[in-house]
Amino acid sequence: MTGPRNLAAPKAGGAGPSGRSAGWIVRASGPVVQAAGLHGAAIGEVVRVGRRRLIAEVIRLDGEVATIQVYEETAGLAVGDPVEPSGAPLRAWLGPGLLGSTYDGLQRPLERLASAGTWLLLPGAGSDGESPDRAVRDEAGGVAEALDANRRWAFEPIVAVGDQVGPGDVVGEVDDGPIRHRIVVPPDVEAGRIVEIEGGAATVEDPLATIGTADGAVTIRLAAPWPVRVARPVARRLPVERPLITGQRAIDMLFPLAEGGAAVIPGGFGTGKTVVEQTLARWSDADVVVYVGCGERGNEMAELLDTFPTLTDPRSGRPLLERTVLIANTSNMPVAAREASIELGVTIAEYFRDQGLRVALLADSTSRWAEALREISGRLEELPGEEGFPAYLGSRLADFYERAGRAIAIGAPERVGSVTLIGAVSPPGGDFSEPVTQASLRLAGSFWALDAELAHARHFPAISWTQSYSLTVDALEPWYARTVAPSWAERRGDALALLARERQLLDIVQLVGAEALPDADRVVLEVARLLREVFLQQNALDPGDASRPPEVQFALLRAVLAAREGLLAALASGATLDEALASPELAELRRAKAWAGDDVGTRIDALAVRIRGLTPAVRPAVEGGRDDERGDDGEAEEAPR
Numbered sequence: 001m002t003g004p005r006n007l008a009a010p011k012a013g014g015a016g017p018s019g020r021s022a023g024w025i026v027r028a029s030g031p032v033v034q035a036a037g038l039h040g041a042a043i044g045e046v047v048r049v050g051r052r053r054l055i056a057e058v059i060r061l062d063g064e065v066a067t068i069q070v071y072e073e074t075a076g077l078a079v080g081d082p083v084e085p086s087g088a089p090l091r092a093w094l095g096p097g098l099l100g101s102t103y104d105g106l107q108r109p110l111e112r113l114a115s116a117g118t119w120l121l122l123p124g125a126g127s128d129g130e131s132p133d134r135a136v137r138d139e140a141g142g143v144a145e146a147l148d149a150n151r152r153w154a155f156e157p158i159v160a161v162g163d164q165v166g167p168g169d170v171v172g173e174v175d176d177g178p179i180r181h182r183i184v185v186p187p188d189v190e191a192g193r194i195v196e197i198e199g200g201a202a203t204v205e206d207p208l209a210t211i212g213t214a215d216g217a218v219t220i221r222l223a224a225p226w227p228v229r230v231a232r233p234v235a236r237r238l239p240v241e242r243p244l245i246t247g248q249r250a251i252d253m254l255f256p257l258a259e260g261g262a263a264v265i266p267g268g269f270g271t272g273k274t275v276v277e278q279t280l281a282r283w284s285d286a287d288v289v290v291y292v293g294c295g296e297r298g299n300e301m302a303e304l305l306d307t308f309p310t311l312t313d314p315r316s317g318r319p320l321l322e323r324t325v326l327i328a329n330t331s332n333m334p335v336a337a338r339e340a341s342i343e344l345g346v347t348i349a350e351y352f353r354d355q356g357l358r359v360a361l362l363a364d365s366t367s368r369w370a371e372a373l374r375e376i377s378g379r380l381e382e383l384p385g386e387e388g389f390p391a392y393l394g395s396r397l398a399d400f401y402e403r404a405g406r407a408i409a410i411g412a413p414e415r416v417g418s419v420t421l422i423g424a425v426s427p428p429g430g431d432f433s434e435p436v437t438q439a440s441l442r443l444a445g446s447f448w449a450l451d452a453e454l455a456h457a458r459h460f461p462a463i464s465w466t467q468s469y470s471l472t473v474d475a476l477e478p479w480y481a482r483t484v485a486p487s488w489a490e491r492r493g494d495a496l497a498l499l500a501r502e503r504q505l506l507d508i509v510q511l512v513g514a515e516a517l518p519d520a521d522r523v524v525l526e527v528a529r530l531l532r533e534v535f536l537q538q539n540a541l542d543p544g545d546a547s548r549p550p551e552v553q554f555a556l557l558r559a560v561l562a563a564r565e566g567l568l569a570a571l572a573s574g575a576t577l578d579e580a581l582a583s584p585e586l587a588e589l590r591r592a593k594a595w596a597g598d599d600v601g602t603r604i605d606a607l608a609v610r611i612r613g614l615t616p617a618v619r620p621a622v623e624g625g626r627d628d629e630r631g632d633d634g635e636a637e638e639a640p641r
């Protein structure tokens, strides 16, 4: 921002909670304001702006003038309004009570306002109507606000007075729904001896233990803050070695995601990004899911917030929300808060990683976040890069994706946990060459491109097999070989080769028609069609097929690929292709994905054996009829149970 500024101090201006004196606004421009008189301010420091004490953050310092981005609606801010320093960066409060919570980007609890039908901040949790004593205590959004201060937890110490403890060491535990929270010595505390420790019922604010360190006594509580923009330290990062199983065939079998890796899902409007993200939130085999709804349309977010609490965790049968933290930017929140919401989400994810848990963070959508960066950058009059995004878009995205990983937590006893990041991208017009998609795909090991044509043809999930990839296949292969089948990589290769060959053949068919193709090529087309329709399509709304364990996914893949052998053998024994295609075994294969029960994998394997020796129908079932409509006459009933 340029232009003359009035740097003279207004009359009002007391001391903030940090003890430093307040500054004053010299210029206000939407979510960005400039202030003078903030002596000793630091970049990243949270300040409170205006009489409504809006939460804001210092993002630039030029001599006397601090540039501040405001995370709340700025209407009514005026030159001369006070700006209070807090002395603290933007922080997340981490401890029991996170699971099951729904927050805004500043970790203020959201609650449904039934009459208005929208989600709003809890009464009193925002800047309006805040009680003065809380305002003093909670300079940067406080623990009492983020983690219900009235709730009591049963704290069980695991160390005793006199024990030596250091950063990350577990001092005790509390149960929180499906998770046992380890209460650790915060990473930024010096080592020392336990001077005092007491078990029993405690709130997040009660002192539980005191450590005598060289720097003095340190009090341990159930909750501790952590700056959201700083990655939490780990003892050692570990290579990825197993996939995050999602239950989705197109993902787990063809384009797997490493646990501790990152995936990017770009897709134009209506291609199914939200459904994929929510499917993963529901079905992925993570211990904890952090879902960040970032800048999506308000009604979509409200729908998510409404449906999520009604879902059950398929593994435990308990409410899904118990292992989930939801972070939402509702439509009435200003752009700057989008960025904070992603950083809050990943900080919470790291906290659970340090507990020794496997965490999946889903962000929908990172494009909205990048647009917020662009808007703020525009107001700062920075030199715009490609399509108006700031030049640092790539490095900011990298800061986010680099927080994925598997790691050994600091401290004892040893805990190994992981953060897996899954970011949706909404490229305008579905054009993947735009900057956010391009910058993201350089950072993620798995790329699931959602294809508008597939979505239009109602092929869901609309994951393109030509554009998608996974760079972690080699690293994960040993796990698949051990856990699923030694031939996993080979069958995966067969499937992708078949789909690639189908594309070439379809180009030829366009020119000369299918009849001109040799039988072997027509077999390829038929098997590729089975692969798409039976194997790749998976209806997220069908409770039976929405998620499948990897061994069942693989059985289905093998059965579909067996159709190639079966069809070729039938042709060799004199059947026509139509007769072979009308075999009851193939009709059964088309229905196999609806099969239920614990023995589905075995049943599909048995079917695959029969598919290799197809029994071609002497005549096609019905003139012009489809092979999958033959179930009515009892010829191709489900396999016996």
Ligand code: ADP
Binding pocket: 267, 268, 269, 270, 271, 272, 273, 274, 275, 276, 460, 461, 462, 538, 539, 540, 541
């Ligand atoms: P986006 O978020 O990309 O705009 P959505 O996730 O809202 O798109 O998906 C649009 C519609 O596509 C959904 O309402 C649903 O009908 C359909 N759809 C998407 N994915 C699936 C799926 N895996 N199974 C069934 N239907 C799907």
